[in-house]
Amino acid sequence: MLCRQPHDLTEALHAQARRTAAYMLKRRARDYARRPMQLEILYPGLAAAAPDTLIAVAAHLLKNERKNPRRWFGFGGEIGALNAKAAMLLGRTLRQHTPRWNA
Numbered sequence: 001m002l003c004r005q006p007h008d009l010t011e012a013l014h015a016q017a018r019r020t021a022a023y024m025l026k027r028r029a030r031d032y033a034r035r036p037m038q039l040e041i042l043y044p045g046l047a048a049a050a051p052d053t054l055i056a057v058a059a060h061l062l063k064n065e066r067k068n069p070r071r072w073f074g075f076g077g078e079i080g081a082l083n084a085k086a087a088m089l090l091g092r093t094l095r096q097h098t099p100r101w102n103a
Contacts, residue, residue, distance in 0.1 A: 028086035054091035
């Protein structure tokens with residue numbers, strides 16, 4: 001597979017940032033899957049929630065995180081969004097792999 005090499009430094013940095021963000025999200029979602037009690041930090045009762053509830057709560061947390069003002073120097077504001085997106089990714093994965101009994 002031939003990778004396209006960006007010619008612009010800004011484009012290269014954006015591409016690396018996207019890869020890093022995707023890696024962090026997947027890693028955090030896997031951590032939540034291994035230790036579901038960590039989800040309790042995000043929202044009480046989330047560790048025992050159904051996948052659809054997990055997705056809904058994560059979407060609500062992400063929506064609230066986007067409303068909060070950011071610090072001018074950029075540190076600290078992305079952690080809540082990262083956790084919410086990782087919980088949403090875990091919920092979608094669980095929903096995909098959970099058998100449906102509504103037949």
